[in-house]
Amino acid sequence: MKTLLPDLLLLLLLFLFLSPSSATTGRLILDFILPKIGSGTARPWNLSFLPDVSTSSKPGSKDSDLISALPGQPKGVVARQYSGYVPVDEKAGRFFFYYFTESKKTVNASEIPIFMWINGGPGCSSVGSGAFLEHGPLVVAPGGKAVAESSHAWNQFAHVLYVDSPVGTGFSYSDTPSDYQNYNDATVAADNLRFLVNWLARFPEYAARKVYLGGEGYAGNYIPQLAQLIHNRNRAGKYPAINLKGLILQNVILDADEDRWGFFDHLWSHGMLSQRMYDNIEKYCIKNSTRKGCIAVAQRTGRVVAPLYMFDLTAKICRLSEITTPRLPVDEYYECQEEDVAAYLGLPEVQRALHVNPSKAPKKWIQCNSNVAKAYGEITNSTLPILKNLLSNNISVLVYSGDANSVIPPMSSRLSIRKLNLSKTVPWHGWYPSKIDLGGYSEGYSEGLNYATVRGAGHFVAKTKGTQLQFLLGVHLNGTLANSTIPAVV
Ligand SMILES: *[C@@H]1O[C@H](CO)[C@@H](O)[C@H](O)[C@H]1NC(C)=O
Ligand SMILES: *[C@@H]1O[C@H](CO)[C@@H](O)[C@H](O)[C@H]1NC(C)=O
Ligand SMILES: *[C@@H]1O[C@H](CO)[C@@H](O)[C@H](O)[C@H]1NC(C)=O
Ligand SMILES: *[C@@H]1O[C@H](CO)[C@@H](O)[C@H](O)[C@H]1NC(C)=O
Ligand SMILES: *[C@@H]1O[C@H](CO)[C@@H](O)[C@H](O)[C@H]1NC(C)=O
Ligand SMILES: *[C@@H]1O[C@H](CO)[C@@H](O)[C@H](O)[C@H]1NC(C)=O
Ligand SMILES: *[C@@H]1O[C@H](CO)[C@@H](O)[C@H](O)[C@H]1NC(C)=O
Numbered sequence: 001m002k003t004l005l006p007d008l009l010l011l012l013l014l015f016l017f018l019s020p021s022s023a024t025t026g027r028l029i030l031d032f033i034l035p036k037i038g039s040g041t042a043r044p045w046n047l048s049f050l051p052d053v054s055t056s057s058k059p060g061s062k063d064s065d066l067i068s069a070l071p072g073q074p075k076g077v078v079a080r081q082y083s084g085y086v087p088v089d090e091k092a093g094r095f096f097f098y099y100f101t102e103s104k105k106t107v108n109a110s111e112i113p114i115f116m117w118i119n120g121g122p123g124c125s126s127v128g129s130g131a132f133l134e135h136g137p138l139v140v141a142p143g144g145k146a147v148a149e150s151s152h153a154w155n156q157f158a159h160v161l162y163v164d165s166p167v168g169t170g171f172s173y174s175d176t177p178s179d180y181q182n183y184n185d186a187t188v189a190a191d192n193l194r195f196l197v198n199w200l201a202r203f204p205e206y207a208a209r210k211v212y213l214g215g216e217g218y219a220g221n222y223i224p225q226l227a228q229l230i231h232n233r234n235r236a237g238k239y240p241a242i243n244l245k246g247l248i249l250q251n252v253i254l255d256a257d258e259d260r261w262g263f264f265d266h267l268w269s270h271g272m273l274s275q276r277m278y279d280n281i282e283k284y285c286i287k288n289s290t291r292k293g294c295i296a297v298a299q300r301t302g303r304v305v306a307p308l309y310m311f312d313l314t315a316k317i318c319r320l321s322e323i324t325t326p327r328l329p330v331d332e333y334y335e336c337q338e339e340d341v342a343a344y345l346g347l348p349e350v351q352r353a354l355h356v357n358p359s360k361a362p363k364k365w366i367q368c369n370s371n372v373a374k375a376y377g378e379i380t381n382s383t384l385p386i387l388k389n390l391l392s393n394n395i396s397v398l399v400y401s402g403d404a405n406s407v408i409p410p411m412s413s414r415l416s417i418r419k420l421n422l423s424k425t426v427p428w429h430g431w432y433p434s435k436i437d438l439g440g441y442s443e444g445y446s447e448g449l450n451y452a453t454v455r456g457a458g459h460f461v462a463k464t465k466g467t468q469l470q471f472l473l474g475v476h477l478n479g480t481l482a483n484s485t486i487p488a489v490v
Contacts, residue, residue, distance in 0.1 A: 042256065042381035045225060047389055050232040051190035057090040059201035064355070065100075070138065071349045072146025079104045079137055079155055083127075084355040085172075086198045088191040093175025096195045097164040099127045099354070100203075101137050101155045113210035113245065115158040116196065118165050118226075120217025120253070122183065123372030125170030125345075126162040128365070130216075132341045134462040135469070136162065142334055144343030152466025157474070159206065161199065165192055165222070168372045171351075173360040184377040189225035193233065196226070200240065210245045216459070217408065220252025221379065224386040231393060246396035246448070247387075248473065251408050251459050254399070255382040255416040262412025267305055270313055270406075277301055310406040312458020333464045342367055387449075388420055396448035398476045402457030402465070403440070410453045414443070422446045431475065432468055439468040442481055450481045 065084035080102045085095040103112045117135075119126040132140045135154040138147035154160050164170030166188045168180050200207045211230075215223045227247055234241045253259050268278040277300065284297045309317050318336035344350055346365040351358065362369075387397055399417055401410035422445040431452075432439025442452035452472055457465035475481040 041378050043378060045185065045228070045380040045383065045386055047228060047385065048232060049186065049189075050229065050236060051186070051193065053190070053194050053197050053233065053238070057087045057198065059198065059204075060084075060086070062202050065202075067353060067355075070147055070353050071347065072141070073138060074147075074149055077137065077149055081137070085357065086195055086202065088167075088194040088198070089174075092179060094167055094179055094191070095173060095360075096167070096191070097127065097171035097173075097356070098195075098199065099131050099136070099162045101131075101153075101160050103155045103157065103159045104137070104153075105155075105157060111210075113158050113212055114161060114206055115154060115212045115214060115248070116161045116163060118163055118192070118213075118215040118219045118222050120215065120219045120222070121169065121368050121373055122166065122188075122218050122376050123169050123369040124217070125164050125365075125367055126215075127164055127170050128341050128345055128367045129460065131160075131162040132344065133337055134460050135466065136160070140337060140341045140344045142336070142340060144340035145347070147344070150466070152462060152470050154462075154470070154473070156470070157477075158212070159209075163192070163195060165195065166372065167191075168369050168375075170365070171354075171356050171361050173357075175360075180371070181375050182377070183372065183375055185221055185225055185380045186378075188222060189229055192222060192226040193229045196230070196242065200242070207240045208243060210243050212246045212248055213244070214248035214250065216250040216252060218253055220249055220254050220408075221383055223247055223249060223252075224383040224390065225380070227390055227395060228386050231390065231395070244395055246398070246477075247390070248476075249397065249399045250461055251401050251405050252399065252413065253383075253408055254387070254413060255384050255419060257382070258412040258416045258419075259408055262409040262415075263406060264301070265411060266406045266409030267308075269411075272305060272308060272313065272406075273301065277304065308406070309458075311460065312402070312404050312464065313406055314404045314456060315458055315464065337463065338367060382416075384416060384419055387417075388422075391420075391422070391447040391449055394448070396450075396476075398450045398452070398473070398481075400440075400452040400454060400461070400469075400472060402459060402461045403453045403455055404457060405459040407459055414451055417445070417449065417451055420445070420449070422449055431481070432471055437468070439465075439471060442472075444481060450476050452476075452481070 062082060065082040067081040067083055083099040085097055088094050088096055105112055117126055117130040119129045135152065137150055137153040137155050139150045141148040164172040166183055167174040213223045213227055227244060230242045230244045264281050267273045280297045281301060309315055316335040318339055320336055320339055342365060351361060391397060399413050401413050403410050424445055426444040429441060430438050431442055438455050440453040440455045442450060444450050454461050454465050454468050461469050
């Protein structure tokens with residue numbers, strides 16, 4: 001069965017390419033992760049791995065990274081924003097691009113934590129997705145020429161750091177061409193650690209803050225691996241110790257064995273695949289598979305699901321040509337936002353304001369660079385052993401999924417974390433204190449692990465359900481999610 005998967009998924013992907021949506025993350029995840037499993041390019045993660053992070057680079061000045069204002073930014077947005085490049089290997093000329101937004105919170109300012117966010121892919125920009133589409137203070141407004149203030153920005157409770165990782169993603173680059181060919185989980189985790197250490201050297205006032213790491217999609221590998229390196233580094237007594245408190249994992253790959261079939265399961269359980277099709281997938285690809293039979297079934301299945309927007313089965317599909325009247329820049333969901341983010345970040349005046357290096361930046365800004373995924377070598381097939389280790393060291397973990405996301409569906413995450421065998425403390429229940437909207441369900445485990453779904457959300461949870469998500473993070477961080485007894489409203 002294992003050897004069939006690469007062909008099966010590659011074929012399926014050919015059909016996904018025909019999807020009317022321009023979104024690429026889901027395709028990358030399917031194209032990228034699943035074929036590697038069982039093909040000898042996946043292996044367990046070395047829990048004691050600690051790369052050399054010694055760096056002779058000067059920390060650089062945060063003053064030159066201060067953003068005076070972004071084009072089309074509404075007046076009166078108080079929080080300071082910074083962006084620019086931090087070296088991960090100065091000799092190689094390898095730099096990560098970041099966008100940092102200070103918190104709007106003013107009470108107990110010295111206790112406000114740092115949230116570092118990385119999108120997945122591999123090759124998808126955190127600045128483009130995490131910041132300007134999902135939970136940054138400013139989201140790109142319809143038309144792609146201005147930004148609007150977001151009502152559900154995470155900088156209402158944290159200082160948020162968005163990082164384009166690895167090089168080739170967003171505005172991050174390297175002067176060494178081979179850096180674009182040599183990606184794997186170990187090199188990326190090492191670069192992410194070097195980035196964070198060097199960033200904290202540039203922003204020393206935050207060096208002792210509580211740190212939370214978050215991400216989505218393939219960051220289900222990046223984030224636990226970075227966390228493990230931070231933990232190992234702290235244990236080795238390196239300065240400064242990073243005060244890592246928790247992980248926030250959104251629609252993530254955790255265990256490829258579960259995730260690879262979740263895709264079909266989710267479509268079937270949402271009435272998107274006929275029973276016969278699902279039975280055939282099970283029969284020809286899962287139970288008693290033959291190469292030929294499985295490929296034929298996958299082709300047929302791929303044709304049926306091609307028109308769906310896999311990131312969000314309930315969302316409207318963007319058809320730019322049908323949007324005739326420019327809308328007011330308001331902070332609310334509309335379906336062509338991903339296209340508008342790409343338009344906005346492609347504007348020369350926006351790039352100037354963000355301190356993008358024009359001689360290094362890609363000619364055309366793209367949300368997801370498929371070359372990164374293509375060049376990405378060995379992956380780790382499961383990050384569950386890492387999570388288990390982190391949990392036993394008091395690092396909390398929240399895993400949540402939008403229940404309309406088909407790319408990495410909620411049930412596969414739930415089944416994955418059940419493999420951790422932690423005692424369950426609280427069963428499913430509804431939460432979110434609103435009479436009109438059920439926020440989702442959660443499941444609490446021991447040792448600081450929570451699992452939750454966000455009802456009606458897709459892959460980019462904050463894009464459609466930002467308020468619910470903010471509430472979810474609040475109760476998780478307060479340590480009350482598992483025991484919150486707000487009854488479900490259905
Ligand atoms: C990961 O893959 C390697 C090599 O294929 C295999 O030996 C190992 O058991 C797998 N680990 C998990 C957790 O699936
Ligand atoms: C795991 O990492 C440690 C520390 O970097 C290293 O000494 C050890 O050789 C690695 N083990 C394997 C099996 O790669
Ligand atoms: C501010 O910090 C103090 C001391 O840690 C705490 O008692 C208080 O509740 C905090 N106030 C707010 C509004 O978080
Ligand atoms: C799979 O099907 C083939 C042909 O129908 C049969 O010969 C074989 O024994 C089956 N294998 C299993 C594991 O059921
Ligand atoms: C985790 O935190 C608890 C309570 O704060 C403490 O008793 C325990 O020693 C900590 N464990 C580790 C491994 O740090
Ligand atoms: C979390 O705790 C803080 C301080 O006690 C409180 O102000 C806030 O409302 C809580 N958030 C949620 C979502 O429960
Ligand atoms: C949640 O409830 C369980 C079982 O009643 C209890 O053991 C645990 O301490 C509670 N956790 C919190 C954070 O209140």
